Amino acid sequence: MLQCRDDVLAITKQLVSIESVVNTHGEKVIAHSLYTLITSFRYFTENPSNVTIEQTTNDYLERYNVMAFVKGTKGTSNRTVILLGHMDTVGVDDFNQLKDYATSPEKWMEKAKDEDLPPSARDQLESGDWLFGRGVLDMKSGVASHLYLLKYYSEHPEELEGNIVFVSECDEEDGSHGILSALKTLKNWKHEHHFDYVACINADFVSPRYEGDVNRYVYKGTAGKLLPSFFITGAETHVGSCFEGFDPNYLAAELTKQINYNPDLCNEARGEITVPPVALKQMDLKPTYTVQTALSAYTYYNFFIHSWSPKEVLEKLREQAHIAFTNALRSFDKRHRQFSLQSNQPFHELPWQPRVFLYEEMEELLIETHGEKFVEHMNTFKQGLMEDETLDTRMFAARVVEEAWKWMEDKNPTIILFYSSLYSPRVELTGDTDNERVLIDALDEAVQRIQPYYAYPIVTKNFFPYISDMSFVALSDKPEEIEAVISNNPSWGTKHYVEYQDIRDLNVPVINIGPYGIDAHKKLERMEMTYSLEIVPNLIHTVIRGVLD
Numbered sequence: 001m002l003q004c005r006d007d008v009l010a011i012t013k014q015l016v017s018i019e020s021v022v023n024t025h026g027e028k029v030i031a032h033s034l035y036t037l038i039t040s041f042r043y044f045t046e047n048p049s050n051v052t053i054e055q056t057t058n059d060y061l062e063r064y065n066v067m068a069f070v071k072g073t074k075g076t077s078n079r080t081v082i083l084l085g086h087m088d089t090v091g092v093d094d095f096n097q098l099k100d101y102a103t104s105p106e107k108w109m110e111k112a113k114d115e116d117l118p119p120s121a122r123d124q125l126e127s128g129d130w131l132f133g134r135g136v137l138d139m140k141s142g143v144a145s146h147l148y149l150l151k152y153y154s155e156h157p158e159e160l161e162g163n164i165v166f167v168s169e170c171d172e173e174d175g176s177h178g179i180l181s182a183l184k185t186l187k188n189w190k191h192e193h194h195f196d197y198v199a200c201i202n203a204d205f206v207s208p209r210y211e212g213d214v215n216r217y218v219y220k221g222t223a224g225k226l227l228p229s230f231f232i233t234g235a236e237t238h239v240g241s242c243f244e245g246f247d248p249n250y251l252a253a254e255l256t257k258q259i260n261y262n263p264d265l266c267n268e269a270r271g272e273i274t275v276p277p278v279a280l281k282q283m284d285l286k287p288t289y290t291v292q293t294a295l296s297a298y299t300y301y302n303f304f305i306h307s308w309s310p311k312e313v314l315e316k317l318r319e320q321a322h323i324a325f326t327n328a329l330r331s332f333d334k335r336h337r338q339f340s341l342q343s344n345q346p347f348h349e350l351p352w353q354p355r356v357f358l359y360e361e362m363e364e365l366l367i368e369t370h371g372e373k374f375v376e377h378m379n380t381f382k383q384g385l386m387e388d389e390t391l392d393t394r395m396f397a398a399r400v401v402e403e404a405w406k407w408m409e410d411k412n413p414t415i416i417l418f419y420s421s422l423y424s425p426r427v428e429l430t431g432d433t434d435n436e437r438v439l440i441d442a443l444d445e446a447v448q449r450i451q452p453y454y455a456y457p458i459v460t461k462n463f464f465p466y467i468s469d470m471s472f473v474a475l476s477d478k479p480e481e482i483e484a485v486i487s488n489n490p491s492w493g494t495k496h497y498v499e500y501q502d503i504r505d506l507n508v509p510v511i512n513i514g515p516y517g518i519d520a521h522k523k524l525e526r527m528e529m530t531y532s533l534e535i536v537p538n539l540i541h542t543v544i545r546g547v548l549d
Helices: 005-014 026-039 041-048 093-101 105-112 119-127 136-155 177-193 238-245 246-260 309-341 359-370 372-385 393-405 436-451 479-487 500-508 529-548
Strands: 049-057 064-071 079-086 130-132 163-169 196-202 214-219 223-225 228-233 276-282 295-307 356-358 414-419 458-461 510-511 526-528
Touching: 005 026, 005 136, 005 500, 005 529, 026 041, 026 049, 026 064, 026 163, 026 309, 041 136, 049 177, 064 136, 064 177, 079 136, 079 177, 093 105, 105 130, 119 130, 119 414, 136 163, 136 356, 136 526, 136 529, 163 177, 177 196, 177 510, 196 436, 214 436, 214 529, 228 246, 228 309, 228 393, 228 529, 246 276, 246 295, 246 309, 276 526, 295 393, 309 356, 309 414, 356 359, 356 510, 359 372, 359 393, 359 414, 372 393, 436 458, 436 529, 526 529
Parallel strands: 079 163, 079 196, 196 510, 214 458, 356 414
Antiparallel strands: 049 064, 064 163, 130 526, 214 510, 223 295, 228 295, 228 414, 276 295
């Protein structure tokens, strides 16, 4: 066992002290600080070309990745393990008036003693084995473990039968510009240094999966994440004649009722199941107050997958949208009939039927109807929309669909289904390749060897259950399955673009061995030090040796 607790703790505190909230100047600051630290290691003063700080590409902010590698001298193997971890964090506004203490663990823990804490959090605060603060769990203690091992191997290259590459990327908490930019460098190093990438180890945080769960999890592969989105049109009317129109908010509410928390939309694979979808936005697109009902509404939902492709998800949600549309019209009809009886006014049969398009279907219809005129208009519109820096990819996509809808000749109420954000691909370790089998075996052996040094069970699972940059080092989807993302994202090629071929070119098996703690992204974010600072580095160290040897 490496005696690493004090060193990893010191690095963790050093990284946490640098506020690096995603999409802020802090991402730039921590990258330069990390680069300065690594270049101070003797190995890198003697091999300065083995470390680099690189600005992200196709990004709207100035921020950087830090990457370094150590070449082993034990033999001549080109087998290479990537150590991956992000250096950005979520914000600190949830600390309210105490946010100045968020990145100073000792000061924050002293202040926290006066807070109204849950009993378990107070016990952990007083135990001496838990560290509190923004980023201690997600995931600067994970980066600290990798940094410790980078330094260790730089001092002991004779122990390496192969190479390790250290990647600390920015922007994991938002758009993953960091890892997507780093792929180019990883590909260049592969050719320049003949690296044979055989495994990637991410160090993102792990937490209990349910109340009373004492397991500490390591993960083979990761869940994928999609953001299916719905542009919903109605039939406008004056609110005084409400049954003469159809409010898109009414249909949006029914759609959310149909999709939210729906177990039928949980994806089971290898004995593990995703959480169901949940709404992340529901709104109408009415710009100002009037007494006219809205013309359109917009909703989108988080959607995790283990084995379903983006194309399969679209078909499943098309079905759910049709059910919601049918239910909405049925309840609208029932209420209209009841109102007609109460008011002694005539009842009219509804003129509408459920109608659901994929974005690519609507686009094809419009091109068939209007030809090049529509294509040129939309290209010009998208370029003009790019000038509005207030629009994120999700609202950008909605505005594109809204503009395209204006060209539809049949404007009866419709649901248009599309993707409006980054697709984080699922990664499934099947054991079908030699590299996957070697990595799985090395992980199993590492857990078996390290478990006697730790009181709680270390349990291996198949899918990391959160969003992470693990999704961008391997690709389980086939090219035609990715095509469903490309042709159904209205932002594609303008506001949003991913070079999925870069991921496919790298395609390295990936696992997650990360710090353990509770309340990531919350005010009481905290990390258990024994597991995170002692067990995690030793697990990673053992896996590296198992893979390379």
